[in-house]
Every structure is written in structure tokens, then in C-alpha cells.
Amino acid sequence: MPCRLDPPPPLPQPATALPAALGWIDSALDRLDADGLRRQIRIRSGRQGREVELDGRRLLNFGSNDYLGLAGDVRLTRACSKGSCAEGFGAGASPLVSGQSQAHRSLERGIATLLAVDAALTFPSGFAANAATIPAVVGDGDLIASDARNHASIIDGCRLSKARLIVYPHRDVAALEARLTAAGPARRILIVTDSLFSMDGTIAPLADLCDVAARHAAMLMVDEAHATGVFGERGSGLVEASGCSDGVHIRVGTLSKALGTAGGFVAGHASLVSWLAHAARGWVFSTAHPPGVAAAATRAVELLAEEPFRRRELLAKAAAFRERIATTGQATHRRIASDLTSQILPVIVGEPGRAVAAAERLLDAGFFVPAIRPPSVPDGASLLRISLAWHHTDDDLVRLADTLQTVLA
Ligand SMILES: Cc1ncc(COP(=O)(O)O)c(C=O)c1O
Known part of the structure; x- marks a missing residue:
């Protein structure tokens, strides 16, 4: 019988009036209400799974990214307990200080093997992986070409980088090529795309993107957040499934969707990973994610091969x-x-x-x-x-x- 937590206490009513300096927030929330865009936070009780209990209602669950049904798997819970027991729950420091533990290193080796690349670096989230990696590889004087439907974390990474940005129409390789040609010279060029687009369910034309990247001497970065674990003979994603491993230079993924745990990763050539360990600010200046989480993710990567x-x-x-x-x-x-x-x-x-x-x-x-x-x-x-x-x-x-x-x- 899975254990259950005590129900959380109800939210308190605000004890004081909204300070005048924050008055704009209520107006902004009212506008969201009027446009039908106000969000409600649903509270889940118990685990993700085929069924889920949301706000006290038991429902058939078609609303998680737990694609392989691993998020509630007790084998991950056990691996997490073992990792936490051995290394404590909190990582206690950023990776370059003392936060990087054996659990993180084993996970990074597991990911590199899964993707058949030299090395990988793990981040506290997939969002952090994108937002930290893009500014680490391009900056002022460089050019980024980004698919119009890329994830918010890629968009934010592009903005943080201060590189010139071309947003090309969704999956339109001809438009991408034309815009790169028109953009003129840049110190470095980065083409960045999701592989499986999370809201559209569409798939990037990876082989064509590899060709464009090669013609323009560009780096190609592919975010496999929703494809990792689902596609490919080994389960590493669409880059593997489409036979494009050689043409994709920077491979991003998350551990929080099909792998049922939490965290993000960037994988590729050993030099790329060494560089990110110096230049990816969201890795250098953030506490490593808990070792127990890394141990659970390592077990999930093993399960891709076993199941x-x-x-x-x-x-x-x-x-x-x-x-x-x-x-x-x-x-x-x-x-x-x-x-x-x-x-x-x-x-x-x-x-x-x-x-x-x-x-x-x-x-x-x-x-x-x-x-x-x-x-x-x-x-x-x-x-x-x-x-x-x-x-x-x-x-x-x-x-x-x-x-x-x-x-x-
Ligand atoms: C394409 C893509 N990249 C990155 C992320 C962020 O991953 P995480 O949830 O691990 O932060 C998401 C999450 O929805 C995503 O859809």
C-alpha cells in the first residue's frame, strides 16, 4: 500500500491589503481572467500513473509527461533512498565546489553511454540546461536561428545570450536556409530546435537541419526533452532514431519526463562538456541537484535498456x-x-x-x-x-x- 501524506493546510486569505507598488498585479490578473487565461493550480494527491487524483477527483490521466510510466515506479524510489542514504539529501554546494557527487558522475556516464557520446553534464532541470547552455556557446557578435515553436527555455537562453536572433517558421528548412544566407557573416552560428515539439506533437526535420548546419558551418543544438526514452533503438531519442548523431553537436534532454525523475542534461563531445563546466552559469552558480534524484535518474536510464x-x-x-x-x-x-x-x-x-x-x-x-x-x-x-x-x-x-x-x- 503506497504511503500518503497528510492533506496540506488550506491557503490563508491575504492578511494585508496589496501594497500600492504591487497594485498592477491585481489589474494584470483581472485581465487574465477576462481573456480566459487565468490558471488554476490543481493539487495532486498520490503518485502519477494511469490514474491520478486531482483536487480530490480520481481521473484517467492523459495529462502528464510520464510517458513510460516510471514516475511512480518503486524502483526509482528505492534508488533515490539508497542515493540519499549514501550521500545525504541535499547536494550542499554547486558542482564545482563540492556538490558534484558519485551519484552525479554515475548518471552522467549513464547518459553518455545511452546517447553514445563522450560526456554529459546534468543540470537541476531541463529548463536550466537550455537557459545555461545557449549563452555559454554564443554571445555578442554571434547568430542564433531558432524554430518559432521552440520551448520557452530555449527562447530565454537565446535572449540571455545577447546573440543576434533569427526565428524561422516552424520546421521550415527552406526559410531557415534563406534567412541564414541573408543574415551575412557572424563569428559563430547556432541552429537550435526541439526534436519533438511539446505542444504540437510535431517532429523537427533533423536530417535537413544537419545539412543546413553543415553548409553554414553552424553548431546544431537539439532539445530532446519529450523524445528521450521514447524514440530510438536504445531509447535515446529522435537524433538516434533519425540517424543524425554525427550532425548534432549539442544534445539536450530532460530526466523529468519519460525518465520519471528530475533534472536536465547536455551531452556531446568531451570538449563541449568541459567548456560548459566553465561557462554555463546555470550549472556553475547553482547547487547540484540532490544525489538521491541523480541515483533515481541513473536507475531510470538503466531501465531504458532493461525494458x-x-x-x-x-x-x-x-x-x-x-x-x-x-x-x-x-x-x-x-x-x-x-x-x-x-x-x-x-x-x-x-x-x-x-x-x-x-x-x-x-x-x-x-x-x-x-x-x-x-x-x-x-x-x-x-x-x-x-x-x-x-x-x-x-x-x-x-x-x-x-x-x-x-x-x-
Ligand atoms: C522542449 C522542452 N525543453 C525543456 C523543458 C524543461 O524541462 P524540465 O521540465 O526538466 O525543466 C521542457 C519542459 O516542458 C520542454 O518541453
Whole structure:
């Protein structure tokens, strides 16, 4: 029987009036309310899994990034306990001082082996990995070309770098090439893309991007946050699956999605990793993540090799789900981009209010499928984001497809 925590105390009412200097915040929150963009923080009780308890409601869970069903796996909990027991819970310092422990080193070796590269560096989050790495490899006088739908952490990394920025239309390699040619000379060029786009479920044209990078003597950085663990024979991601390992210079991923733990990593050539250990400020100036978390992530990386059936079955379920929607769910099907082949299925609904209303109807029917609104997606393209996971049964998928059809008809 899994243990349970005591329920948290209720949130207190504000004890004092909002200070005048912060008065703008209430106006900004009111505007979010008026635009249908105010967020509610749902509280989960218990573990992530096929079912999840949110705000006291037990729901079939299509709203986590726990793609392989590892986040609640007791083997990771045990590995975390062992790592914490051996090295304590807190890392106690930044990695260059005394925070980097055996647990971190083992994890970095495990990731490097998984990706078949020289070396890896782990960060407290995937967000930190992107935000710290981009300014470490480009700066003033350099040029970045970034896909228009890249993750916020890439966007922030680009902004922090002070390099000149080209944002090319989503997956449009011809436009990228034209803009790079028009941009003229730069000291260094970085092309950066997600491999599997988290909100669109689309996949970057990695082989073409490698060609463009080679023609422009550019560095190519690929963020595999949602692909790590799911794609590729070894499970390392889409770079492996598309045979592009040689053309991608900087490989980023997270441990917090399919690997069910927490943290981010950057992997590649030994010199790149040595450089980041000097220049990636989010690594140098931040406490290393807890050793127990690193030990759990190391176990999750091992499980990718021991249990390849998880990723194979997940992708087979995703294909079957898409097929069912194509044959029996026209109302849903026409809202899904047609070329998707991943475990992420966005169902475009349009205005934020409509997406929230559709998500509410799904909740009433027992399904958790989050509504995603701007700024996570462009204006007018709010969507229901269905994340499929290994633990979903065939019956779960049939019931979700049929319920979606009713909700969206
Ligand atoms: C493409 C991409 N990169 C990075 C991140 C950040 O990863 P983490 O959640 O480990 O901070 C995310 C998270 O959603 C993501 O979707």
C-alpha cells in the first residue's frame, strides 16, 4: 500500500491589503481572467500513473509527461533512498565546489553511454540546461536561428545570450536556409530546435537541419526533452532514431519526463562538456541537484535498456489511438495535424474558453486532458493536449477517443 501524506493546510486569505507598488498585479490578473487565461493550480494527491487524483477527483490521466510510466515506479524510489542514504539529501554546494557527487558522475556516464557520446553534464532541470547552455556557446557578435515553436527555455537562453536572433517558421528548412544566407557573416552560428515539439506533437526535420548546419558551418543544438526514452533503438531519442548523431553537436534532454525523475542534461563531445563546466552559469552558480534524484535518474536510464518494451508498446498504442480517431472520430480527427507520429496529440480547439470548457467536460466524464492556452500556444490555437503513456490500456484509449468525439461534436 503506497504511503500518503497528510492533506496540506488550506491557503490563508491575504492578511494585508496589496501594497500600492504591487497594485498592477491585481489589474494584470483581472485581465487574465477576462481573456480566459487565468490558471488554476490543481493539487495532486498520490503518485502519477494511469490514474491520478486531482483536487480530490480520481481521473484517467492523459495529462502528464510520464510517458513510460516510471514516475511512480518503486524502483526509482528505492534508488533515490539508497542515493540519499549514501550521500545525504541535499547536494550542499554547486558542482564545482563540492556538490558534484558519485551519484552525479554515475548518471552522467549513464547518459553518455545511452546517447553514445563522450560526456554529459546534468543540470537541476531541463529548463536550466537550455537557459545555461545557449549563452555559454554564443554571445555578442554571434547568430542564433531558432524554430518559432521552440520551448520557452530555449527562447530565454537565446535572449540571455545577447546573440543576434533569427526565428524561422516552424520546421521550415527552406526559410531557415534563406534567412541564414541573408543574415551575412557572424563569428559563430547556432541552429537550435526541439526534436519533438511539446505542444504540437510535431517532429523537427533533423536530417535537413544537419545539412543546413553543415553548409553554414553552424553548431546544431537539439532539445530532446519529450523524445528521450521514447524514440530510438536504445531509447535515446529522435537524433538516434533519425540517424543524425554525427550532425548534432549539442544534445539536450530532460530526466523529468519519460525518465520519471528530475533534472536536465547536455551531452556531446568531451570538449563541449568541459567548456560548459566553465561557462554555463546555470550549472556553475547553482547547487547540484540532490544525489538521491541523480541515483533515481541513473536507475531510470538503466531501465531504458532493461525494458525496451515500454517505448515500443507506447508508440504502438499511439499509432492505434490515432488510427481509431481517423476511422471513428471525425470531429476529433479534423482538429489534429495529420502528420503526427508521436505520443503527444494536440487537439486544436481555438479560443481559450472553448478549450477550458472541453477539458471540463472531459473531467466530468472522468478524463484528465489539460487545456493548453497562450502563451504556451499561439493566440487562437488553444488545444487539448493528450499525452499517451505506456500504462494506458486499449480500453482507456477507446473510451477517450469516443468521449472526445462526443465532447467535440
Ligand atoms: C522542449 C522542452 N525543453 C525543456 C523543458 C524543461 O524541462 P524540465 O521540465 O526538466 O525543466 C521542457 C519542459 O516542458 C520542454 O518541453
